[in-house]
Amino acid sequence: MTAEEIISAQGDPALPTQPTHLLDLLKTAASSDACLLFLEDGSNGPATKLPYAQLYEKALQQVSTLRASGLVEKGQVALTYFDNHYDNVVWFWSVVAAGGIGAILSPLSHEPKTASGQLENVKNLFGDAPLITSAKLAPLFAGQGLQVKTIDDIKQTTPKAEPSPVSDVLPISELDSIAAILFTSGSTGHSKAVQYSHKALLASVKAKADHLDSRGRTFMSWVSFDHSANFCEVHLQSMYVCSDQVLTPAAELMAEPYHFFSILSAYKVGYTFTPNFFLAAATKSLRDKLANLEISLDLSHLRTIMCAGESNRTQTLADCDELMRRFGAPSYAIRAAYGLSETCSACFYNLESPQYDLGNPFASAGKHLPGVMEMKLVQDDSEETDRGVVYLRGDVILSGYYNNLDATAACMTDDGWFNTGDIGRVDENGSLHLLGRSKEILILHGNNYSSFELEYAIETSNIAGLTVSYTAVFSTWDESQQSEAVVVLFNPSEEAIGRKRQADTLQAIHRVVFNFCSQRALHVIPLPKALLPKSTIGKLSRSKLKKQYEAGAFDDYWFDEKDSHVQGEGIKESVTKTLDEVTPLEREIATVYAAVVGLPAEALLTDDALLSSGINSIGFLKVKRTLEKNLDMDHEIPMATLVQCHSVSDLAAELIKSGTTSAEYDPIVPLVKKGTKQPIFLLHPGAGEFLCWFNLLEYLPDRRLYAVRCKGLHSGEETFTSLQHQLDTYYAAIRRTQPEGPYLLLGYCLGGLLAFELAKMFEANGLEVAFCGGIDNPPDIRRSLGHEKYRSVLSDFLPALTGMSPEEAQDFTKSTAYMEDPEFYEAIYGKFPPAVIQENGGLTIQRIKAYGKVEDWHRAIAAKYEAQGKVRSLDIFKANALPLFDVSGLGSWDAVMEQWCTLAESPRIHKVQGNHYTVLKKPDIEVLQERINEALDARGV
Structure with missing residues (x-):
C-alpha cells in the first residue's frame, strides 16, 4: 500500500497546525515539497533525494513488517545502528511509525576494551530489546547476547497483519512519554541513555525556529545521526519548518575540510553545525585552496552556523567570519552556542558572535532560548550567584536517563532543575560564559570521553614503570589543534628509572591514549608522589592538578619527548630503512601517511612511527580515504584498524588480512x-x-x-x-x-x-x-577442479557456507541458472551470513567476481595439466x-x-x-x- 492508501484506510485526520508527537512532525513535513538530500558518496558525488512524503511512506510500509516480526510493539525500545545517514533516517522513523521508541546507538569505540564496555552497557540497559543494523555491521555485536536483526532479515519477513492506525500509535494524552533515545559520552563504556519526550523535542525545535528565524532555510549536517546536534538541531528542526536538509558523511569533510563551504554554497544552506576545531580546519583549508585556486562561493543564504560541542576560540570565529563575508555571508552568521544531549542540543546562542567577544580568548554562549528554559548558577553552598555550576529547568530538558534511576537522581533536583556539571558566569548583559567543568569529562574535537575510563585503560594495560592508582588525566587547550588535548600525569616506578626505560613507559602510555581517543596526548608527565597528593579517601584531584599544570608547576618534569621518539620531529632521527627495502604495500602506506603528516616517508618505517607522527582525527580520515582510493579497495578500512596500528608494517599486516594488497603486483x-x-x-x-x-x-x-x-x-x-x-x-x-x-x-x-x-x-x-x-x-587437478565454471562450485558449497539444505541449494542453483555472472555473484553474496563474510576478510561482491575470474582461469589451466x-x-x-x-x-x-x-x-x-x-x-x-x-x-x- 502507498502512504496515501494507508492514510485513507485509517481515516487520516487533518494535518495538525502544531505537531504533538514525532509522527505528526513527519506527517507535517510530508505535506510539503521539502526533501532530504544524502551525499553519501561525498560532497562532489550525486545526491540521493528522499522527499519527506516518501520517507513517511517508507516508514508506514515497514510498520507491518516490524509488528509481524515481533520486533516493535507500542512503547517498546528498538535500537538502531548504521554507518550511513540514509539507513539511520529510514529505520528510526520506521520504528516511530510502528509505535516504538528509537534508540540511536553511538559509533562503537576503536579501543577494544572500551567497545566491549559499550556493548555490555547496552545489554545492561536494554536487555532483549531488538537491535536493527546492516549485515555488514552485524558482526560487531556477535557474542554480546543482543537480539540483533539485520535489515535484510527484516525485509524478508512476511507481514501477517495490516498496521494499526497511525492514530493508535501514540495518543495525544501521552505527550510526556519517551519519543527517542540518544547517548551521552558515546566513546565511553558507561554511556547514559538520554530519554526525550515528544513534548521536549517539539518544544525545542519550535523555540529554535522562532529564536533563530530558521524558516525557509536549507539545513545541513555532517556529524553522525546519533549526535544531538544532527538529530535535534538539524534533522527535527528542518522537518518542523518543512525545509530541505542535506546530510553528508563526516569522512569527506574531514579529509578536505574546505568542502564544508562548498556544500554550504552549492545547496544554499542557511543552517548548520560545527565544533570549533573543525571550523578552524575548514577555514585554514579554504585559505590554502584560495592561495592557489580561484574559488567561487555563494554564502549569501547562510544565517546560522551553530558552533558548539567544545570551547569556542573567539579568534577562530573571527577568522572564519572574515573569510565567509568575502563570499557574501551576512554578519553574525556564526552563533557560538552551548547545550548538551540532555537539553536537546543547543539551548544558548550568542546572536552577536564573534564581535561580542573580541578581546576575550573564548566566546560566550549568549542567552538561553526564551519561553522554554530558565537558568541559575549555584555555588557549593546551594546559593544562587553570578558564578557557579549551571543548572537548567524547562520544557527542553531530558525526562531522565533510561533504566538508570541513580544517574537521573544525581543530576535532577526534586523541583526539576538539571545539574549540567558545567561551571559558568553571567556577564553584565546576561550572557553565559563557560569557565570549565565540574564533571570528569574530556571534550576532544567535540566528542566526550571519561577521564576515569582513560585512567582505567592506562592502569590496566600492564605498563612497566607506572605506579597504579597515581594516574591523573585531564584536558587542556591546545592552540595547534584549536581544541582540547589530553594531559596524563603519572608516578614512575623503579622500572622507569633511566632515560630508555622512562621513554618506553611514556610511549606505552601514549599508545593507550591513542587507541582510546584517536589522538596522542599533548603531554605525559612523570611526577613524584609528593606532587600527586591524595585526599583522605584516596583520590587525586584532577581539577587542582589541572590548575597547577596550566600555571607551569610541572614544567621542570616534562620529559624530552623528542629523545623518546614520541613526536614527529623525533622520529626523523630513527630512520633505519629505505622505501626500497619494504614491500610495495608498506611503501604505499608510508607515502600516504607522509603526505598527510608532513614527514619524510622513510621516517615512518620505524616501530611506533605512526603513533609518533602527530596525526589527528582529520589526518586519519585523509589517510583512510587516500589508501582506499590508491589501493582500489572494494571495502572500507575500519577506523579502529588505523588507530590501533602504530607502525607501517602493522597496518600493512592488517590490510593484508582483509585481502588488500598494493596496486603494484607483488606475488x-x-x-x-x-x-x-x-x-x-x-x-x-x-x-x-x-x-x-x-x-x-x-x-x-x-x-x-x-x-x-x-x-x-x-x-x-x-x-x-x-x-x-x-x-x-x-x-x-x-x-x-x-x-x-x-x-x-x-x-x-x-x-x-x-x-x-x-x-x-x-x-x-x-x-x-x-x-x-x-x-x-x-595429481590430476581436474578431479577437484572439475566444474567448468567457478559459480558451479560456489553453489556446491552453499550448504557448508550458509546452512542451506542440499535441496535448497539445488533450488537456488536452478533459479539462478539463467543469470549472467555479475547478477549471479550478487545473488549468492546475499546468501552468505555475516560470519562467512567476516572470516573471508570482509568479503564483497567485487571480490567474489575477482575470485571467479582467477579461478576460472585456473580451471582452464587445470583442464590441460x-x-x-x-x-x-x-x-x-x-x-x-x-x-x-x-x-x-x-x-x-x-x-x-x-x-x-x-x-x-x-x-x-x-x-x-x-x-x-x-x-x-x-x-x-x-x-x-x-x-x-x-x-x-x-x-x-
Missing part, C-alpha cells in the same frame, strides 16, 4: 616476518587469494611465513598468460625473497600443483627443496573427498591420491581430518597442523 605477501626456523612459502588455491592460510599461522611458530598471491585479483590486473608464466613469476619472487635454499613449499588445492612444479624448477637449477607439501590436491617428472620428496595431506570430486577409473579418493607416489623419490601421504572445505578450519585444522609439523620434523626442517 609475495609477508604474513610472519620473524623466526629462526626455515621460512615456508604458502601457495594459494584456485581462487588465487591467501586468506585461507591465516588460521594456520599460529601453528607454525618461530618461522617467517610468506603467502604467494595470484595475479588478477586487483582491479585492472590481468591474469597470467600461461602456467609457465605464473611459475616463472613465482620462482623469481621466491628467489628474490630467499636467495638461497633450502626451500619449503606448501600448497592448498591448486597450490599443491604449484608447489610440485616449483620444486621441480628449483631442483633442476641445483637448489635444495627440503619440503614440498600439498593439502588435498590430487598432466603431472609429470619427479621431485626428491613430497608430503601430501589427504582429507575426506567431497561428493563432487571425481574418482572415476580408480574407485576411491585414496587411490586418486596414491598416484602421487609415482611422482616423488620419497613420497608420504598423511591422512587428516575433515574435507576440502573444513580442513583449514577448527576443529579439523588441529589435526592438520599436527601432521604438518610432524612432516616438517621428519624432513629435518
